[in-house]
Amino acid sequence: MYPVKYHKATSIADAVAALSAGDDATILAGGQTLLATMKQHLADPSDLVDIRSIDGMAGVSAAGNVLTIGAATTHADVAGNADVQKLCPALAELASHIGDPAVRNMGTIGGSIANNDPAADYPAAMLALNATIVTNTREVAADDFFDGLFGTALDDGEIITAVKVTAPSKAAYAKFAQQASLFALVGVFVADGAGGVRVAVTGAGEDGVFRQSGMEAALASGWSEAALDGVAASEDGLMSDLHGSADYRAHLIGVMAKRAVAAA
Amino acid sequence: MDMTGEYQITAPRDVVWTALNDAEVLKACIPGCQELEKTSDTEMNAKVVLKIGPVKAKFNGEVELINIEAPASYTIQGEGSGGIAGFAKGHADVVLVEDGEGTILSFTAHANVGGKIAQLGSRLIDSTAKKLANKFFDNFHDYLSNDDSEEEEPTGQ
Numbered sequence: 001m002y003p004v005k006y007h008k009a010t011s012i013a014d015a016v017a018a019l020s021a022g023d024d025a026t027i028l029a030g031g032q033t034l035l036a037t038m039k040q041h042l043a044d045p046s047d048l049v050d051i052r053s054i055d056g057m058a059g060v061s062a063a064g065n066v067l068t069i070g071a072a073t074t075h076a077d078v079a080g081n082a083d084v085q086k087l088c089p090a091l092a093e094l095a096s097h098i099g100d101p102a103v104r105n106m107g108t109i110g111g112s113i114a115n116n117d118p119a120a121d122y123p124a125a126m127l128a129l130n131a132t133i134v135t136n137t138r139e140v141a142a143d144d145f146f147d148g149l150f151g152t153a154l155d156d157g158e159i160i161t162a163v164k165v166t167a168p169s170k171a172a173y174a175k176f177a178q179q180a181s182l183f184a185l186v187g188v189f190v191a192d193g194a195g196g197v198r199v200a201v202t203g204a205g206e207d208g209v210f211r212q213s214g215m216e217a218a219l220a221s222g223w224s225e226a227a228l229d230g231v232a233a234s235e236d237g238l239m240s241d242l243h244g245s246a247d248y249r250a251h252l253i254g255v256m257a258k259r260a261v262a263a264a
Numbered sequence: 265m266d267m268t269g270e271y272q273i274t275a276p277r278d279v280v281w282t283a284l285n286d287a288e289v290l291k292a293c294i295p296g297c298q299e300l301e302k303t304s305d306t307e308m309n310a311k312v313v314l315k316i317g318p319v320k321a322k323f324n325g326e327v328e329l330i331n332i333e334a335p336a337s338y339t340i341q342g343e344g345s346g347g348i349a350g351f352a353k354g355h356a357d358v359v360l361v362e363d364g365e366g367t368i369l370s371f372t373a374h375a376n377v378g379g380k381i382a383q384l385g386s387r388l389i390d391s392t393a394k395k396l397a398n399k400f401f402d403n404f405h406d407y408l409s410n411d412d413s414e415e416e417e418p419t420g421q
Binding site: 033034037040041042043044115116117118148149150206207239240241 | 316317318319320321348349380381390391392394395
């Protein structure tokens with residue numbers, strides 16, 4: 001790893017100041033992608049601004065049927081939280097299968113969403129649950145947040161502070177994991193909630209996470225595996241790589257969607 | 265990996281051709297291009313910062329224009345080294361066809377990426393290369409469209 005300056009931010013204002021003062025400063029939210037990339041010498045930030053110990057950044061609270069999950073909450077803490085398990089068990093289940101235990105105990109929900117890896121699990125959940133991404137300056141609907149491969153609506157120096165999720169009436173996530181990385185080769189999150197019936201797919205799209213509108217329409221008129229029988233996922237715009245071709249991924253979208261519908 | 269694309273540009277073919285041969289225009293359109301310096305009529309040195317997710321790699325390379333058939337087609341090829349990150353090389357055959365007042369630009373591009381940056385996951389390389397190729401031609405299209413609006417009223421098409 002190249003030399004880097006480490007800042008432990010004590011407040012949002014402190015973090016914003018450190019980010020703008022650094023030559024090429026970046027946020028450290030859990031480091032499960034960033035630190036691995038730095039060790040490979042593929043990233044060389046001048047400063048790391050650790051936001052995890054800012055007051056109120058980590059932890060889950062519930063008000064009525066709305067969950068507010070702090071950006072620095074680890075995957076393990078989301079998975080084990082009683083409120084998440086009660087109001088949105090699908091999200092707790094998803095968090096319990098992200099990566100391996102080391103990743104789950106260091107990686108955070110805010111970090112995963114800000115990175116928007118095209119095979120990450122959380123972006124699918126955010127999109128399907130019609131979640132709200134809360135930053136230090138505004139609130140953004142998940143629909144407007146994810147913007148292509150590793151792209152988000154975040155401005156320079158903007159920091160995710162929390163996500164808000166309204167409890168759905170039904171939801172489930174089915175993932176076909178790539179065995180070496182445990183990233184989703186294809187993951188499908190289905191939900192019937194505040195945003196209507198939604199189906200979000202991760203791992204498959206060339207532009208990252210996306211909604212499968214054909215499946216959404218089919219499930220809206222009848223929530224059953226059989227409703228998905230006539231809906232073929234197109235391979236247009238899907239990734240082909242050594243782990244799986246676009247038509248294989250298209251097939252998996254159908255299989256995973258059915259598994260998720262059955263589990264919801 | 266191969267990529268293809270087609271763009272309709274509302275500018276005459278001569279104008280599009282001139283822009284395709286203008287180092288300043290190319291610099292403005294190549295994603296992450298920080299420097300592009302002409303070393304001859306058809307050769308340039310380039311410095312490009314490739315940023316994709318957490319990865320940020322600086323590439324130094326050479327860009328060359330070959331197979332020039334003014335004003336109808338050329339091949340733009342480039343080869344760059346990103347030091348420890350690896351290397352990237354590629355070329356794009358660009359064809360301009362007159363279409364009434366406008367021009368249809370089509371391209372066929374081929375890219376190779378190797379070294380550590382490729383090991384990071386070929387799952388990302390193909391998508392990234394496509395994204396960058398499309399970004400270049402999107403930028404180029406926007407550049408000419410904006411340039412045009414000063415002289416012509418938009419037609420609403």
